[in-house]
Amino acid sequence: xxxxxxxxxxxxxxxxQGHRDLTRRTIEAFPEEAFEQHAAPGMRPFRKMTLExxxxxxxxxxxxxxxxxxxxxxEEQTKNLPSRAEILKRWDEQTGELAAEFPKVSxxxxxxxxxxxxxxxxxxxxxxxxxxxxxxxxxxxxxxLRELGVTPPGFYERADxxxx
Amino acid sequence: xxxxxxxxxxxxxxxxQGHRDLTRRTIEAFPEEAFEQHAAPGMRPFRKMTLExxxxxxxxxxxxxxxxxxxxxxEEQTKNLPSRAEILKRWDEQTGELAAEFPKVSxxxxxxxxxxxxxxxxxxxxxxxxxxxxxxxxxxxxxxLRELGVTPPGFYERADxxxx
Numbered sequence: 001x002x003x004x005x006x007x008x009x010x011x012x013x014x015x016x017q018g019h020r021d022l023t024r025r026t027i028e029a030f031p032e033e034a035f036e037q038h039a040a041p042g043m044r045p046f047r048k049m050t051l052e053x054x055x056x057x058x059x060x061x062x063x064x065x066x067x068x069x070x071x072x073x074x075e076e077q078t079k080n081l082p083s084r085a086e087i088l089k090r091w092d093e094q095t096g097e098l099a100a101e102f103p104k105v106s107x108x109x110x111x112x113x114x115x116x117x118x119x120x121x122x123x124x125x126x127x128x129x130x131x132x133x134x135x136x137x138x139x140x141x142x143x144x145l146r147e148l149g150v151t152p153p154g155f156y157e158r159a160d161x162x163x164x
Numbered sequence: 165x166x167x168x169x170x171x172x173x174x175x176x177x178x179x180x181q182g183h184r185d186l187t188r189r190t191i192e193a194f195p196e197e198a199f200e201q202h203a204a205p206g207m208r209p210f211r212k213m214t215l216e217x218x219x220x221x222x223x224x225x226x227x228x229x230x231x232x233x234x235x236x237x238x239e240e241q242t243k244n245l246p247s248r249a250e251i252l253k254r255w256d257e258q259t260g261e262l263a264a265e266f267p268k269v270s271x272x273x274x275x276x277x278x279x280x281x282x283x284x285x286x287x288x289x290x291x292x293x294x295x296x297x298x299x300x301x302x303x304x305x306x307x308x309l310r311e312l313g314v315t316p317p318g319f320y321e322r323a324d325x326x327x328x
Contacts, residue, residue, distance in 0.1 A: 005172070040310045143204050
């Protein structure tokens with residue numbers, strides 16, 4: 001099979017930022033109370049899902065900075081969950097931090113699998129997982145929005161989808 | 165930024181097949197009647213979503229074979245929707261067809277943007293979009309399953325996630 005390069009750190013970053021922008025608009029589309037409380041049976045409200053997404057970006061940023069993947073203990077036990085405004089504030093900071101860290105990662109590091117709390121994987125596979133985990137939970141947020149009578153943003157409305 | 169190769173046609177195919185297998189198990193997890201009828205307000209039942217996913221694979225296969233992206237007219241107007249068994253039968257055929265077609269696509273073709281019914285994009289960006297569209301709708305199927313009292317399969321239970 002062809003060994004052509006389909007994805008590089010630069011295209012991966014642009015792709016992720018496109019998804020993060022769409023997820024940000026999904027967070028904003030929720031009525032305030034429903035963002036914190038509406039949930040399907042056995043599932044979390046969208047606030048808790050997006051808090052997980054934000055924590056996972058911090059996990060990835062920390063890994064890229066230190067070379068070591070590790071989860072912060074007790075972060076899920078936070079009694080006072082951050083508000084939507086606080087989640088979005090951290091979201092926007094992460095946008096710049098990801099843009100700053102990606103170029104610093106060496107070619108060898110990107111594809112070297114290491115032990116992580118989620119199994120053995122390279123930074124590339126981890127970022128791919130985080131993007132897809134974000135798509136997964138955002139899609140569940142889309143169902144919540146429909147159940148709340150709100151039209152979600154377009155799945156395809158992202159900066160890097162078409163190549164005009 | 166590093167120009168290292170993060171994704172090749174071979175890794176892209178393995179990744180997609182891992183997702184397609186998880187989606188297949190999600191289809192199987194539905195009670196028969198709910199697969200055809202359960203839906204959130206303003207949304208489709210999972211049968212119609214998975215039928216879209218299957219049609220999009222046919223669209224991509226046809227593009228890879230002919231070099232021309234085009235949608236079949238009227239396919240959404242089918243009066244008699246296929247059963248779950250029929251959808252799964254085509255699903256399994258597509259698994260082999262994708263494995264057969266991917267190696268035949270030239271390096272140049274993978275990254276050359278062309279006009280499609282969904283905007284200008286390369287075969288790579290199209291496949292990436294189809295994988296993510298599948299993750300998106302499958303996640304909505306996960307919400308439906310929870311609403312039906314069924315535990316969905318694990319999002320992370322895919323062949324290519326970890327690299328042991």
